Amino acid sequence: MTTGTDRSESHGGSPTLEEVAKLAGVSRATASRAINGGTKVSARAQQAVDEAVRRLGYTPNPAARSLVTRRTDSVALVVPEPDERVFTDPFFARTLHVVTRVLSERDLQVVLLIARPGDEEERMLRYLRGRHVDGTIVVSHHRSDSLADHLAALGLPCAFVGRPWSAVDRVSYVDTDNVAGGREATQVLIDRGCRRIGTIAGPADMSAGIDRLEGWRAAMIAAGLPTEAIVHGDFTEESGVAACTALLAAHPDLDGIAVASDLMASGALRVLAAHGRRVPTDVAITGYDDLGIAEHTDPPLTTMRNPIAEMAEEAARLLADQLDGTASPRRVIFAPTLVRRRSA
Amino acid sequence: MTTGTDRSESHGGSPTLEEVAKLAGVSRATASRAINGGTKVSARAQQAVDEAVRRLGYTPNPAARSLVTRRTDSVALVVPEPDERVFTDPFFARTLHVVTRVLSERDLQVVLLIARPGDEEERMLRYLRGRHVDGTIVVSHHRSDSLADHLAALGLPCAFVGRPWSAVDRVSYVDTDNVAGGREATQVLIDRGCRRIGTIAGPADMSAGIDRLEGWRAAMIAAGLPTEAIVHGDFTEESGVAACTALLAAHPDLDGIAVASDLMASGALRVLAAHGRRVPTDVAITGYDDLGIAEHTDPPLTTMRNPIAEMAEEAARLLADQLDGTASPRRVIFAPTLVRRRSA
């Protein structure tokens, strides 16, 4: 059965605060204060408690603690995307990494919640509603999941990476100026002399997709160029292949394509190569994101860089600030920067 | 004190079981039974409780529940690897996907715990020690993290994917016969007439790495061939590039390489192409894993396929069985199968 260890196992489970207090010769309250780094604990008591904790190998029971504090000290990183995408797009890895780093400094545990839109959404909401976490960071939010509304209704603190679809004034978020970015990327193509410019846009149910397309359109209109050649993808490489194929079929005379993500641009490059179009001589290409792949495509992509790390960091901070104290929802907008390489 | 509001918000928080019970006109105990699908509840009581739950939007407080049940209904998927790797190697995505599916059928929440060996290990152990989860599945376990020992000491139910380094008889695990797989892959090279065969082995601190190397060695010795050309990688593509470069430098006359992972083999193929060696004519290559990349390399890889999904599923089941009931630690070994493509 339970092998009798030195002094801990009194009732089969792990040691309780009560036992620590007894061993340290103080009250439960004092032991609690000492353990939680509370003030008003004499050096002697502190030392006795520390020693008792060490001897017993005590770990506070998180359930008991959060029952009274009403905090769980953990937050969810919610990604309403199929796991294939999450594990493919480097954006998520970077974001998770940064968010975890920032939040663990505040002693918050990050729980990754990946929920394929549709079937797994309900389960995720149930989890959030169950108050398993103190707050959430939502990444890659789509129009269809009314996540922002749900979270706002729940009163669960949250921060979005990318402008939410609803409850815009009730939740915190970070975003980049995707309209400006889309415009700037397109302008690069215009400036180098392209005149028949298409775009492979992002999904029409994500703000980043819509905004970048809007930027493209603005630049095109300002230059007096036609804005017909539009195909939507879903930010994946495969969708870039499909979109580029469709684009070339419908508009064989294109001499430039503004693509809304590097991954899609990489797919587009493969299609162009297969069609024997030289990049950038025959067709110039711009990507978007600059997350690593952009340097390794052939040719390397001229692209817009988003300050992903800074954004994730800021989102984490926005959330953390809401958790301790009652900071009201805020928004922070970052600017993308142009990175010139060889594709345009 | 408690303001008698209409029916929901009585004290600012979410509704409690007490309130549900009152609204349903039953006792707290009956309400609890009804909610937890307990037996011995009359149809009338059940219906009244259901209705009250619906009206109040009641969700049980998980902290209160696990304080008494001593269960958290969640398990950790522990990956002692830097997040770069986790988000790069499709193996993890597949495993996470399957594990989540199987365990969510048993109403268990999966928490992904990625801990870079060394600096983040302690934090992870603290989490596990804190009994935040009922059990763990450990994937990609290295010799240095004495995870198996720690978990066994904690008495935390666990299942390893890949044979653990210690406590082999105290924890459940699934594994494949990597020795046989390594042997079979090497035999393919031998059978096609290769005589100067090297290997790019996996890390020497992972059982899969060691076992596959042992299989290679066994096949080579059985065929009376020399076993000098060995370089270790860490299963990543970059390490494959480095290893292959080193291998070619030391043994320029190689006509076959058994590589311990497809990702590394993909790197090796790039190096060979850069050196102008044709595959398989000049140098034949075998990979290992068959996780998707193998089909898309040039040429496609002849490789050993591990039944990843089945393994993950079995691991999840092994864990689940330990959680309910007291199934003792078991082990399940799967067999890899040869997949012939063009690289050998």
Place this chain on the structure above:
DNA sequence: CGTGAAAGTGGGAGCGCTCTCACCACCACA
């Protein structure tokens, strides 16, 4: 010497839930 504040402490009341146990009503069977 009185007096107030500050520092340190312990008692005790919960947090919201589950689960044991005693109990009641009802029926079947002897």
Place this chain on the structure above:
DNA sequence: TGTGGTGGTGAGAGCGCTCCCACTTTCACG
């Protein structure tokens, strides 16, 4: 008529923790 189930129920005792509050001691200051 008793006697033993059996389905259904509620009172109440915690689970292990935090935190409020009342208390004691110490010490500086008038």
